Amino acid sequence: MKSIITFASISIFATIVTSQNSTYKRGLTDHFIQFLNLNKNYYPYNFNRTQFFGGSFGGKDNDTSPITKVPVVFVHGAADMLYGDNDSNNGFRYSIEYFIQNGYTKSEIYGSMWGFGDTSNQKNLVDVISHSMGVTLSRAAIKGGEFDLEDIQIIKLNSLGSRIRTYIGIAGINYGFMVCLNETISHIRNCDKILGFYPGMLDNKTNTTIDQSKFLQQINQNKAKEGTYAYSILSLYDQVAKPYVYGGNYTSVFPTMDMAFIFNSSLYTHCQVRDLSAELQLRLLNSYHEDIKETSEMNKFI
Ligand SMILES: *[C@@H]1O[C@H](CO)[C@@H](O)[C@H](O)[C@H]1NC(C)=O
Ligand SMILES: *[C@@H]1O[C@H](CO)[C@@H](O)[C@H](O)[C@H]1NC(C)=O
Ligand SMILES: *[C@@H]1O[C@H](CO)[C@@H](O)[C@H](O)[C@H]1NC(C)=O
Ligand SMILES: *[C@@H]1O[C@H](CO)[C@@H](O)[C@H](O)[C@H]1NC(C)=O
Ligand SMILES: *[C@@H]1O[C@H](CO)[C@@H](O)[C@H](O)[C@H]1NC(C)=O
Ligand SMILES: *[C@@H]1O[C@H](CO)[C@@H](O)[C@H](O)[C@H]1NC(C)=O
Ligand SMILES: *[C@@H]1O[C@H](CO)[C@@H](O)[C@H](O)[C@H]1NC(C)=O
Ligand SMILES: *[C@@H]1O[C@H](CO)[C@@H](O)[C@H](O)[C@H]1NC(C)=O
Ligand SMILES: *[C@@H]1O[C@H](CO)[C@@H](O)[C@H](O)[C@H]1NC(C)=O
DSSP: OHHHHHHHHHHBOOOBOSOOOSSSOOEEOHHHHHHHHHOTTTGGGTTTOTTBTTSOEEOOSSTTOOOOSOOEEEEOOTTBOSBOSSTTTOBTHHHHHHHHHTTOOGGGEEESSOOGGGOOOTTOOEEEEEETHHHHHHHHHHHOEEEEOTTSOEEEEOOOGGGEEEEEEESOOTTOOGGGGSTTTTTSGGGOSSSSOOOOEEETTTTEEESOOHHHHHHHHOOOOSSSEEEEEEETTOSSSOSBOGGGOBTTOOTTOSEEEEEOSTTOOTTHHHHTTHHHHHHHHHSOGGGSOOOSSEEEEO
């Protein structure tokens, strides 16, 4: 739980600004910031991120603010923000605004950090919605285990799976990037064979991949589910997480999911598949996946 923040802080890309407001006031509530300040275990992680515009979101206004829904935690991708204000850093802006318009309050939406401390609803469960590199990051944090962060450190994470009700991974890179096979870039951190997105080589005898990055193998081989329900959302027109890996498999699905929702329309780019699926995200948290109907743009896949 602590370490995901260490991870996330590496990927936060933001400028320093003083005001955190636009449509909905960004940042954490003063009440939650106070809670974090009082709880010294959280202190070193600088969760409040007051120095970042759109770096965080969530919290109660006061001790009696109600939490009636299962809170949702958003995990944004690399080089993005949680709740920014332009096309290069929107993060989960559209989902957060859509969820608020549909009855969620700020005490039921968290991002940039894992707000378990303040989410004292009866069952203590949360929903998690992640995007891009935030998908593998959050899957690792939920499954837990020992991760060797090369020159950084070895971290041990306790499994959080039993605390997650519904998990949604959007445009993830769970089986790697095929472009990482290109030898001129295969050594860079995002592509390498240890923590990167190296997809491995095709073993022509067994028709499976060998030598996928250690990090991907570790989370894909771990059978622990990411939540009671686990879903993938992806687009065949994703220009970043290019959809296909070996054998026509999709990189954005993952072995423990219950179902994938695949958009087959050029409107759905890497970021648009996150933004335009806000309604589907909300429905997935509130209805059983079998009840969701396919459309001309969206097919279900198991
Ligand atoms: C935004 O915040 C600033 C400083 O806190 C305040 O002066 C301004 O009224 C706020 N604007 C809105 C729209 O809330
Ligand atoms: C945010 O947290 C840091 C340490 O984690 C602390 O130094 C800072 O004072 C906090 N900001 C606010 C506004 O409480
Ligand atoms: C506590 O916050 C809620 C909104 O979350 C508000 O409706 C209520 O009036 C607040 N109570 C006090 C005592 O400020
Ligand atoms: C979007 O925001 C980022 C960071 O705040 C900034 O660097 C970039 O110039 C902005 N882009 C536009 C088009 O406003
Ligand atoms: C490999 O990557 C380099 C640098 O981005 C690029 O110039 C080259 O065309 C790529 N090779 C192939 C086969 O795609
Ligand atoms: C499998 O076959 C393909 C061509 O069909 C070749 O490019 C690839 O290197 C082979 N993989 C291995 C591991 O030998
Ligand atoms: C493609 O996916 C199927 C089903 O998950 C799996 O059995 C197969 O090994 C995968 N193929 C490759 C080449 O990874
Ligand atoms: C490998 O699996 C793919 C589907 O994942 C299939 O189309 C292909 O024929 C298989 N190749 C061999 C050599 O079995
Ligand atoms: C996506 O749509 C095209 C037609 O626009 C169709 O040919 C193709 O089979 C579809 N792909 C999938 C995986 O459904």
